[in-house]
Amino acid sequence: MDVIIVTNTLQKDELGALNRLCRETLTSGTGTVRSYGDLTNGWDLTWCHKSIIAKDFIKENHGRYTHFIYLENDIRLSFMNFCYFVEYREALRTFGLLPSFIRVEYSTALGGFTSSDVFWPVYVPVQSHVLLGDLVLVNMPNPYNPLFILDLELGAEYVQSPSFDRQASGTVCPWGVAERAAMGLCLENVPAPFQSRYVAPIYQKAGTVPAFAWVWHMPNNYADNPRSALGKIRMDRMFVGAGELGQEGRWSIANSIAVTADHLDDQRQGSSDEPGRYHAGVASNAAADDFDTDASLLAENVPALSDQNYLITHHDTVVFFDSDLRRVRHAPFGIAPWSLAIELAGQTGRLLAQGKSPGEVRQLSFGTADNDATTHVTSTSFDCDIETFSDGSVGIRTGDHYLGSDLDGFVRPKHWCREWERYQLVRADTIEGLALLRRYSWLSHADRRVYSLAAQPIDFGRERPAESSALAASLAPGAIAFRRKVAFGPVALKLIERRPQIVFEPCNPALGQIIPERLKILDSNTQAQSDFSLFRPLIHFLLGNEHSELEKLRHSLDTLSRVAGLGAAICITSAQSSTYLRQLIPEPYRSDAVFLDARVTGALVGILNYHPVVHAYVGCTFDTDLKENLIKLLLSRKGELMLGSGSTAYTSAPNFLTQS
Numbered sequence: 001m002d003v004i005i006v007t008n009t010l011q012k013d014e015l016g017a018l019n020r021l022c023r024e025t026l027t028s029g030t031g032t033v034r035s036y037g038d039l040t041n042g043w044d045l046t047w048c049h050k051s052i053i054a055k056d057f058i059k060e061n062h063g064r065y066t067h068f069i070y071l072e073n074d075i076r077l078s079f080m081n082f083c084y085f086v087e088y089r090e091a092l093r094t095f096g097l098l099p100s101f102i103r104v105e106y107s108t109a110l111g112g113f114t115s116s117d118v119f120w121p122v123y124v125p126v127q128s129h130v131l132l133g134d135l136v137l138v139n140m141p142n143p144y145n146p147l148f149i150l151d152l153e154l155g156a157e158y159v160q161s162p163s164f165d166r167q168a169s170g171t172v173c174p175w176g177v178a179e180r181a182a183m184g185l186c187l188e189n190v191p192a193p194f195q196s197r198y199v200a201p202i203y204q205k206a207g208t209v210p211a212f213a214w215v216w217h218m219p220n221n222y223a224d225n226p227r228s229a230l231g232k233i234r235m236d237r238m239f240v241g242a243g244e245l246g247q248e249g250r251w252s253i254a255n256s257i258a259v260t261a262d263h264l265d266d267q268r269q270g271s272s273d274e275p276g277r278y279h280a281g282v283a284s285n286a287a288a289d290d291f292d293t294d295a296s297l298l299a300e301n302v303p304a305l306s307d308q309n310y311l312i313t314h315h316d317t318v319v320f321f322d323s324d325l326r327r328v329r330h331a332p333f334g335i336a337p338w339s340l341a342i343e344l345a346g347q348t349g350r351l352l353a354q355g356k357s358p359g360e361v362r363q364l365s366f367g368t369a370d371n372d373a374t375t376h377v378t379s380t381s382f383d384c385d386i387e388t389f390s391d392g393s394v395g396i397r398t399g400d401h402y403l404g405s406d407l408d409g410f411v412r413p414k415h416w417c418r419e420w421e422r423y424q425l426v427r428a429d430t431i432e433g434l435a436l437l438r439r440y441s442w443l444s445h446a447d448r449r450v451y452s453l454a455a456q457p458i459d460f461g462r463e464r465p466a467e468s469s470a471l472a473a474s475l476a477p478g479a480i481a482f483r484r485k486v487a488f489g490p491v492a493l494k495l496i497e498r499r500p501q502i503v504f505e506p507c508n509p510a511l512g513q514i515i516p517e518r519l520k521i522l523d524s525n526t527q528a529q530s531d532f533s534l535f536r537p538l539i540h541f542l543l544g545n546e547h548s549e550l551e552k553l554r555h556s557l558d559t560l561s562r563v564a565g566l567g568a569a570i571c572i573t574s575a576q577s578s579t580y581l582r583q584l585i586p587e588p589y590r591s592d593a594v595f596l597d598a599r600v601t602g603a604l605v606g607i608l609n610y611h612p613v614v615h616a617y618v619g620c621t622f623d624t625d626l627k628e629n630l631i632k633l634l635l636s637r638k639g640e641l642m643l644g645s646g647s648t649a650y651t652s653a654p655n656f657l658t659q660s
Contacts, residue, residue, distance in 0.1 A: 010037040046181035100198035105223035123334030125455035137199035148184030190476035229407035309425035321353035332470035348382035433502030451489035459483035513608035537568035538610030552619030620646025
């Protein structure tokens with residue numbers, strides 16, 4: 001290993017000190033100092049190593065070196081770090097990706113290591129990633145590394161890329177001169193849908209970064225600086241949701257206000273001892289108690305409107321109401337609950353916040369605060385003025401103050417309306433629709449395939465994301481196009497879209513139905529509507545008390561398990577104990593089985609949430625074409641289909657399930 005120190009000093013005493021340090025710390029002859037003293041700008045020093053790559057490492061190497069390492073002057077790179085790069089460079093080769101590092105500092109205040117380069121925790125499912133064993137290798141919102149490592153193949157690629165040139169690199173990324181010098185191949189030849197070529201490793205179960213991927217930023221000048229928003233996310237809290245990959249998880253929704261907003265009118269018409277609406281006196285002092293309740297103020301009886309939207313900040317974070325802190329805050333998608341929405345009526349609006357209790361939705365007002373941090377309460381229903389800007393964003397004003405989102409994660413009133421006081425709107429019904437697309441399987445009428453919404457990289461549509469973006473602070477040219485739309489089978493949706501995109505067929509709550517059977521999606525690419533049907537099959541058996549009935553049931557379930565891709569649940573109506581029956585049912589049907597008491601008459605709550613429903617006699621044999629026949633039934637909408645001896649399928653619950 002040869003070490004070259006690049007410096008812009010020409011002072012003999014300084015050069016002498018550097019050479020002496022090389023002799024003291026490195027094997028004799030392996031350390032050299034190269035001085036570049038005629039630089040126009042001191043930051044140009046960060047680009048002087050490029051000639052070393054082109055000449056010493058590529059052109060005149062002749063087999064002497066296998067790797068080139070560039071380090072900024074305050075980074076500690078260990079041999080363990082290097083071994084990690086070598087191993088995962090090969091593991092990621094087929095993906096076209098490169099292993100990256102997390103720059104860390106130690107925070108005395110937080111009692112642990114923090115990341116130097118993130119403003120927010122990272123929700124893993126909305127970042128591009130690959131799975132390798134028990135590790136998730138994920139794109140970072142800010143992919144900046146203060147170093148890069150090249151093997152000979154990467155070196156040859158690098159010297160031919162725009163990122164290798166000081167001027168041309170500005171077309172790749174708007175970073176500063178020194179940051180672009182350390183960019184390496186981060187944003188070159190990035191494979192879709194990744195936003196950069198760098199991926200950082202995370203243990204999927206623990207959600208933590210292995211220590212071999214940490215590099216120490218020795219000055220600690222972010223973590224120990226209270227005025228810096230960087231260096232404040234502890235490493236053990238940096239990643240959220242890695243364990244949700246491949247599961248339902250929280251990709252699309254958590255604790256939404258829209259599902260309970262219909263209760264708002266009922267609460268307004270309640271008795272006088274109910275608490276009034278929430279109101280926020282959002283003080284400029286972050287330590288102030290910015291929320292209060294006023295039992296003497298009853299929210300007014302204003303009908304709920306359908307134009308409800310969630311607020312997306314300039315940082316690509318979601319505004320939410322923290323019922324524990326009684327504060328309005330904002331956090332990344334997937335981490336923030338959907339607990340605050342704005343309801344629009346022309347150029348006015350009102351904020352609706354979800355409380356701690358299910359169905360508890362109150363109107364929230366914000367205003368100025370005096371030196372004692374008391375709140376200013378308004379009595380109008382639509383108490384916010386909405387200002388719209390050319391990019392589609394809105395400002396939310398009450399009196400002379402605008403709602404503003406700061407880097408500390410809190411929302412406060414401001415006297416101005418600049419970038420941090422402007423919000424993009426995401427329709428509440430779009431988020432609710434994504435939740436149902438994620439949670440259940442849906443049959444596409446266009447291509448006869450069954451889909452469930454997968455976690456995927458997202459973007460809220462900004463032309464150039466902010467440096468503090470929680471989703472994508474730096475993107476390779478063209479990479480944003482792969483993130484602006486949510487793909488669902490043959491259709492695509494935009495998160496930022498003022499028109500309704502998902503229209504569900506009305507449910508019948510009186511019969512226990514809470515999941516719609518059909519929906520239409522407006523494709524943002526073709527502007528055409530596509531039809532989908534809920535594909536959540538339920539196989540119903542009426543089981544007698546004889547032991548032979550159980551043997552027949554096992555036979556039917558055995559043939560059912562051979563139907564590929566069906567994913568059906570079973571329902572058993574019997575007078576026998578459900579606990580007893582559950583023990584006898586083989587996996588994979590045991591955990592999701594529904595048991596009904598044959599002695600109970602009337603409507604059976606929840607049955608209508610399955611679609612289609614198959615009524616089968618125990619002992620029947622299911623054909624391997626069962627799934628295809630059920631698809632035909634849903635597409636034809638005839639309501640009933642005979643499947644052969646012993647079974648009949650229905651597109652809605654048949655009479656024997658809803659009557660005695």
